[in-house]
Amino acid sequence: MSLIKSSLARKYLMALSGLFLVIFLILHVTINLASVFSPEFFNEASHFMGYNPIVQFLMQPILIIGVIVHFVMGFVLEIQNKKARDVNYVKYKGSANAPWVSRNMIYSGLVILAFLALHFYDFWVHEMAYKYVEANPEDPTRYYHETVEKFEPFWRTILYVVSFVLLSLHLWHGFASSFQSMGVNNKYTAGFKKFAKIFAVVVPLAFAFIAIYHHLNPITH
Amino acid sequence: MKLYLKIWRQKDASSPGKIVDYTLDGVEGDMSFLEMLDILNEDLISKGEEPVEFDHDCREGICGTCSLQINGEPHGPDRLVTTCQLHMRKFNDGDTIVIEPFRAKAFPVIKDLIVDRSAFDRIQQAGGYISVNTSGNTVDANTIPINKYAADEAMDAATCIGCGACVAACKNASAMLFTSAKVSQFALLPQGRVEATERVQNMVRQMDLEGFGNCTNTGACEVECPKGISLTNIARMNREYLAATCKG
Numbered sequence: 001m002s003l004i005k006s007s008l009a010r011k012y013l014m015a016l017s018g019l020f021l022v023i024f025l026i027l028h029v030t031i032n033l034a035s036v037f038s039p040e041f042f043n044e045a046s047h048f049m050g051y052n053p054i055v056q057f058l059m060q061p062i063l064i065i066g067v068i069v070h071f072v073m074g075f076v077l078e079i080q081n082k083k084a085r086d087v088n089y090v091k092y093k094g095s096a097n098a099p100w101v102s103r104n105m106i107y108s109g110l111v112i113l114a115f116l117a118l119h120f121y122d123f124w125v126h127e128m129a130y131k132y133v134e135a136n137p138e139d140p141t142r143y144y145h146e147t148v149e150k151f152e153p154f155w156r157t158i159l160y161v162v163s164f165v166l167l168s169l170h171l172w173h174g175f176a177s178s179f180q181s182m183g184v185n186n187k188y189t190a191g192f193k194k195f196a197k198i199f200a201v202v203v204p205l206a207f208a209f210i211a212i213y214h215h216l217n218p219i220t221h
Numbered sequence: 222m223k224l225y226l227k228i229w230r231q232k233d234a235s236s237p238g239k240i241v242d243y244t245l246d247g248v249e250g251d252m253s254f255l256e257m258l259d260i261l262n263e264d265l266i267s268k269g270e271e272p273v274e275f276d277h278d279c280r281e282g283i284c285g286t287c288s289l290q291i292n293g294e295p296h297g298p299d300r301l302v303t304t305c306q307l308h309m310r311k312f313n314d315g316d317t318i319v320i321e322p323f324r325a326k327a328f329p330v331i332k333d334l335i336v337d338r339s340a341f342d343r344i345q346q347a348g349g350y351i352s353v354n355t356s357g358n359t360v361d362a363n364t365i366p367i368n369k370y371a372a373d374e375a376m377d378a379a380t381c382i383g384c385g386a387c388v389a390a391c392k393n394a395s396a397m398l399f400t401s402a403k404v405s406q407f408a409l410l411p412q413g414r415v416e417a418t419e420r421v422q423n424m425v426r427q428m429d430l431e432g433f434g435n436c437t438n439t440g441a442c443e444v445e446c447p448k449g450i451s452l453t454n455i456a457r458m459n460r461e462y463l464a465a466t467c468k469g
Contacts, residue, residue: 006429007433007465008459011433041295077435080391081437083326083434084326084432085325088323089293089324090227091290091319091321096298097444098392098442099439102437103392111366172311180438180456181436181438182459183461185453185458
């Protein structure tokens with residue numbers, strides 16, 4: 001408990017939950033890319049993720065806990081940080097010494113949180129209702145159609161793409177930052193920071209590409 | 222040159238403060254920032270007004286006493302210098318300069334531009350030392366071999382003058398760069414390893430108790446530090462703390 005009260009422990013929790021979510025993003029984008037290149041594989045992978053008991057009842061709760069820890073800790077840190085400067089500067093030139101993304105993680109995080117609410121409503125709530133409320137039989141071929149149909153409305157595609165831009169900004173600072181928080185800063189750090197920035201662009205770009213691709217290539221009935 | 226100064230004036234810790242405008246003529250580029258303030262104060266005294274209170278001591282950039290948030294940056298726009306080593310040639314004729322005290326809940330304003338930085342002293346007292354027997358059996362430090370890399374890193378960390386620019390620059394008013402420099406300068410040396418576990422735990426605990434914010438790795442502290450203390454020290458402290466916590 002004393003560990004949780006420490007400012008450094010909160011940093012560790014932020015970093016570890018963030019790194020866990022980065023790993024999840026890699027898995028997520030890999031499966032989603034299949035919806036563009038191989039709808040059959042996408043259906044198989046989605047069915048596995050949707051019905052495998054280890055994924056459903058172990059991995060999914062861990063993921064949800066990871067998301068909650070990351071956001072709750074983010075808010076706690078933000079509130080404490082605001083309290084640490086009770087009188088603000090008349091003139092504060094933050095841009096002189098730190099990039100915009102690093103100073104505004106709370107805002108990129110809030111947009112991602114809002115996006116997650118929409119994303120959960122779009123896919124997770126629908127999935128839970130399909131399986132457990134309506135108790136529909138298993139259908140391993142439904143996922144591709146369901147996904148592509150989601151991106152028919154222009155507004156949803158735009159909201160997703162804007163969210164991916166903010167995700168990119170969040171990762172731009174957060175990915176490499178998590179290693180610093182865990183005490184990793186050595187001769188490989190400069191190289192890793194470059195990799196983390198490439199990752200921060202490529203992964204959200206892939207998500208955006210998938211959304212735009214499905215919007216432009218609707219299923220014709 | 223002629224300057225338009227906007228300076229935070231505050232009678233004492235419990236009074237509200239405000240920005241007061243001053244116009245100062247005849248400022249030379251070779252003057253230091255503090256000399257410029259000296260001239261302003263001479264003007265104010267000659268007019269029978271209260272001079273602007275500000276911290277200063279060595280005026281050689283080594284004591285860490287001078288502070289000031291100048292145009293939104295601690296120690297002003299120049300890099301790797303303290304306010305006393307900032308020269309007026311960095312400004313132009315007709316410039317408006319906003320001068321404020323370092324802002325942090327843990328650095329309360331005492332008067333005008335002077336803040337109470339004793340929170341740093343208390344962090345230092347919590348563990349920033351080594352216990353050495355000085356009762357006649359003192360061992361010469363040089364009898365213990367230390368590798369060059371560790372010696373250089375420890376010396377770099379030890380150059381921290383505790384001015385508080387890291388706290389002032391940080392959007393979270395975090396004292397992680399200061400604390401980590403003080404942890405590192407001992408953690409890297411064999412003499413400091415003996416008390417390493419308790420040191421990092423006690424210093425971090427005191428840092429939290431003082432009400433400093435949390436580090437979010439923006440790197441502003443490293444940029445604004447007049448002594449170039451590196452963020453690698455914060456990573457080292459994070460490692461030290463994690464190891465100390467695992468040891469229990």
